[in-house]
Amino acid sequence: MSDTRILVIAEQEKGHLSSATARVLDAASQLGGSIDVLVAGSQASEAAQQAARLTGVSGVISVEDSAFDHMLAENVSALITSLAEPYTHLLCASTTSGRNVMPRVAALLGVGQISDVIAIESADTFVRPIYAGSVLATVRSLDVKKVITIRPTAFEPVGEQSAASVSSADSTGDQGMVTFVEEQLANGERPELGGARVIISGGRGLGSAENFRLIEGVADRLGAAVGASRAAVDAGYVPNDLQVGQTGKMVAPELYIAAGISGAVQHLAGMKDSKVIVAINSDEEAPIFQVADYGLVADLFQALPELERKL
Amino acid sequence: MKVLVAIKRVIDHNVRVRIREDHSDVDLTHAKMAMNPFCEIALEEAVRLKEQGIADEVVAVSIGDKSVQEQLRTALALGADRALHVSSDTAVDSLGAARVLAEVVRRETPGLVLLGKQSIDSDNSQTGPMLAALTQMPQATFASSISIEGDRLEVTREIDGGLETLAMSLPAVVTTDLRLNEPRYAKLPAIMKAKKRPIESLEIDTLGIDVTPRQTLLRVEIPRERQAGVRVDSVDELIDRLKNEAKVI
Ligand SMILES: Cc1cc2nc3c(=O)[nH]c(=O)nc-3n(C[C@H](O)[C@H](O)[C@H](O)COP(=O)(O)OP(=O)(O)OC[C@H]3O[C@@H](n4cnc5c(N)ncnc54)[C@H](O)[C@@H]3O)c2cc1C
Ligand SMILES: Nc1ncnc2c1ncn2[C@@H]1O[C@H](COP(=O)(O)O)[C@@H](O)[C@H]1O
Numbered sequence: 001m002s003d004t005r006i007l008v009i010a011e012q013e014k015g016h017l018s019s020a021t022a023r024v025l026d027a028a029s030q031l032g033g034s035i036d037v038l039v040a041g042s043q044a045s046e047a048a049q050q051a052a053r054l055t056g057v058s059g060v061i062s063v064e065d066s067a068f069d070h071m072l073a074e075n076v077s078a079l080i081t082s083l084a085e086p087y088t089h090l091l092c093a094s095t096t097s098g099r100n101v102m103p104r105v106a107a108l109l110g111v112g113q114i115s116d117v118i119a120i121e122s123a124d125t126f127v128r129p130i131y132a133g134s135v136l137a138t139v140r141s142l143d144v145k146k147v148i149t150i151r152p153t154a155f156e157p158v159g160e161q162s163a164a165s166v167s168s169a170d171s172t173g174d175q176g177m178v179t180f181v182e183e184q185l186a187n188g189e190r191p192e193l194g195g196a197r198v199i200i201s202g203g204r205g206l207g208s209a210e211n212f213r214l215i216e217g218v219a220d221r222l223g224a225a226v227g228a229s230r231a232a233v234d235a236g237y238v239p240n241d242l243q244v245g246q247t248g249k250m251v252a253p254e255l256y257i258a259a260g261i262s263g264a265v266q267h268l269a270g271m272k273d274s275k276v277i278v279a280i281n282s283d284e285e286a287p288i289f290q291v292a293d294y295g296l297v298a299d300l301f302q303a304l305p306e307l308e309r310k311l
Numbered sequence: 312m313k314v315l316v317a318i319k320r321v322i323d324h325n326v327r328v329r330i331r332e333d334h335s336d337v338d339l340t341h342a343k344m345a346m347n348p349f350c351e352i353a354l355e356e357a358v359r360l361k362e363q364g365i366a367d368e369v370v371a372v373s374i375g376d377k378s379v380q381e382q383l384r385t386a387l388a389l390g391a392d393r394a395l396h397v398s399s400d401t402a403v404d405s406l407g408a409a410r411v412l413a414e415v416v417r418r419e420t421p422g423l424v425l426l427g428k429q430s431i432d433s434d435n436s437q438t439g440p441m442l443a444a445l446t447q448m449p450q451a452t453f454a455s456s457i458s459i460e461g462d463r464l465e466v467t468r469e470i471d472g473g474l475e476t477l478a479m480s481l482p483a484v485v486t487t488d489l490r491l492n493e494p495r496y497a498k499l500p501a502i503m504k505a506k507k508r509p510i511e512s513l514e515i516d517t518l519g520i521d522v523t524p525r526q527t528l529l530r531v532e533i534p535r536e537r538q539a540g541v542r543v544d545s546v547d548e549l550i551d552r553l554k555n556e557a558k559v560i
Contacts, residue, residue: 070475073440073450096470099436100452103405107441112406112525115435125529130434131328135337138530177449181465181476194471198559222560234490240455241473247429247489249471255559266324272537276557278549293540293557296549306546311560 004033004123009080009092009101011071012039015046019195020093022054022157027150028091029056029158030120036061036087040068040079040171048166055158065171071097074177077104082172084109084145089123094149094250102149111143116250118154132246133269152194153252153273186241193242196225198255201244201271202237203229205260205281205300209237214304215259221311227251227271229261245270259300263288280304312422312481314357314366316391317412317442318373319347320382321432330531337531346382349427351389352487355494356457357425358390365459368392370419374403374411380510387505388497394508399515399522405433407522409441414518416446421482423464428453428486439486449479453488 006028011018017039028035037051040063048062061083067075080101084090090105092098094116106113118136119127125140126148193199200222202215212232219226227249228242244251246269256274261267263279263286271277272291279292282299289295296303322328323343331338346354360366371386372395373379383394397411416424429436436452443450451466455474458465462481467474469488497505515522543549553560 072477073443073452077444096453096468100440100450103437103440104444104450106437107406107409107444112404113435113437113441114526115433115437128434129534130531131322131337131432132434133534134328135330136532136534137528138532139526139528141526143525178451178477178479181478183470183473183475185473230489239473240469240490241471246431246434255553255557265327276553276559277537277540278553289542290539291537294549294552295540295542296546297542298546303546307550310546310550 004031004089005087006031006033006035006089006091007083007087008035008037009090010037010039010047010051011093011095011097012041012044012047015043017047017050018093019157020095020152021051023152023155024091024093024150025054025056025158026155027117027120031089031123033088034058038063038080038083040065040076042066042069044068045166049163052163052166053160055161057161057164059164060166061169062166063169063171065173067171067174070180070183071101072178072180073101073104074175075172076101077108078172078175080105081108083169087145089146089148091148091150093152098149102147106147109145109147111145111147112141113147113149114139114141115149116151117148118151129269132265133272134265151250153250186239190219191223191225193225193227193244193249193251196251196253198222198224199227199251199253200224200257200259201227201229201261202232202259203261204231204235206232206237212237214300217308218257218304218311221308229267258288259304261288262286263291312366313368313370313419314360315416315419315421315424316350316354316357316369316371316386317408317424317426317438318350318354318371318382318386319427319430320344320373320375320379321347321430324348324431330533334530334532336528344378344381346385347427347430349429349487351494352489352491353425353427354386354389354391355492356487359492360459361390366423370395370421372397372412372415374399374408374515376400383510384505385497387508388501389495394510396510396512397515398512403522404524404526405435405437406441406525408438409445410520410522411515411518412438412442413445414520416442423481424484426484426486428488439484443484446484448482448484450484451477451479452486454485455488455490457485457491
């Protein structure tokens with residue numbers, strides 16, 4: 001497949017390459033062919049150096065322009081389409097940015113998009129979950145150019161190599177369609193959900209925002225990231241970026257502890273690929289026990305403080 | 312201002328999906344169908360904009376076979392002023408839907424188009440940004456709050472790191488996240504009345520649009536089920552097993 005040419009669109013913030021990039025490159029390398037990486041935004045050149053050292057990368061294109069900060073879809077899609085011509089595959093992680101930008105790119109190119117790919121069968125055939133992960137679909141793309149988002153947790157991060165060459169490309173600039181107003185980002189004291197080795201999540205069973213401290217106490221002991229069910233987010237116990245599930249984050253840590261979470265399919269969609277699952281729930285019939293490796297039928301108001309003490 | 316809301320008919324989110332014996336596709340025969348939950352939120356937002364005097368007309372549109380008229384009737388009962396059925400015997404994919412919606416936008420010239428952030432069947436999450444691209448409109452996906460003043464739209468979006476606010480001018484495309492609002496239920500008299508209301512209809516073939524699906528489905532599978540593991544009797548046993556058996560802590 002020597003005519004396969006892949007462009008991976010990497011996300012970066014303040015010169016730091018997103019950790020998902022190394023995983024998207026694993027997917028890219030399974031397609032065969034040459035791989036370029038595009039990094040755009042303020043301080044893109046720093047992130048470009050990091051991308052150049054990831055295994056499998058043939059070249060990095062760096063476009064330093066603040067128009068691409070926050071991955072504004074109107075600006076980034078214009079840049080990607082200006083560079084798309086030689087490429088057969090355009091790949092991005094299925095983060096909220098990837099899912100915002102890539103369909104816009106696909107439509108501008110007049111092709112379809114394949115979302116949230118979890119396995120590569122060949123250069124045109126992919127596996128992706130549908131119906132909240134209750135079904136896996138194998139699909140073949142009929143488009144000449146394949147625009148794809150990759151679920152990072154389904155792939156392993158690639159290693160390092162001696163740096164590939166970095167070049168720059170002309171900026172397509174600000175399209176003048178949107179302005180960034182502000183952002184409220186979670187403070188990063190804890191590990192990020194996407195890359196955490198251990199996650200402890202709380203659900204409606206916690207009962208209040210204050211009680212979520214019980215989850216945080218155990219998280220501190222384990223160096224774990226904190227997650228939540230939709231019910232816990234909707235009730236205002238924790239912010240939205242902690243939601244795990246079909247419409248939240250997809251995670252696959254070594255250890256996932258669910259406390260006070262019933263185990264609705266939409267929640268399971270986001271965590272059932274975890275290596276070891278622990279469920280703590282007072283209802284022994286709760287569906288979460290059907291996917292748990294270790295189930296503890298207990299009142300979380302007793303079990304969590306005890307866990308924190310004994311860990 | 313006119314608000315256009317795209318409504319998709321999907322399997323009810325409480326139903327367990329089955330697949331055909333030959334693994335060729337999912338099996339939806341006799342499955343309970345409903346309006347995509349994110350479309351309910353989109354419609355609710357449109358109706359609220361009308362109640363606030365910001366919108367003056369809410370138009371619901373759905374692409375599909377005759378059965379989607381059921382969801383369009385629900386939309387009328389929930390407060391849509393008009394319903395438009397773009398009839399197509401075969402299902403359209405996200406690009407096809409976006410192309411059809413772009414044509415509807417050209418004809419209807421709405422000030423705002425609201426879509427769900429994703430369909431709970433395909434889990435694609437594509438149609439909104441595709442429509443924005445095709446109509447050269449700005450886009451705001453995964454909206455958790457919207458405010459409109461004159462022709463300026465401010466949208467707060469749910470993103471991986473938290474929340475982000477963008478400003479743009481109308482017309483624009485917005486896709487709805489779960490926390491944008493809590494949709495109301497249709498009242499019985501409104502449901503009865505909606506049964507008699509007209510649904511405008513458009514044949515997809517007359518639009519001159521290529522809606523050939525861009526992917527072929529080769530096979531579906533039910534993922535290997537996780538086996539339930541063991542019940543532990545105490546926190547001590549749990550810690551012991553995580554340390555010495557699973558070796559994850
Ligand atoms: C379109 C759509 C998308 C969705 N997306 C998501 C998603 O991305 N993520 C998600 O999580 N959900 C999602 N949902 C919601 C999902 O269907 C469930 O409603 C939700 O996951 C329930 O959250 P929960 O388990 O915290 O609450 P509940 O179902 O109310 O469960 C609470 C649990 O806590 C237990 N409990 C109560 N008190 C105690 C105690 N003292 N000690 C121990 N246990 C206790 C109870 O036994 C119960 O099992 C979605 C739904 C829809 C329709
Ligand atoms: N056949 C359709 N008819 C009307 N709206 C649709 C259709 N398909 C998708 N949409 C809209 O696009 C949104 C996202 O769909 P998708 O991109 O398929 O996940 C849905 O919530 C609808 O608002």
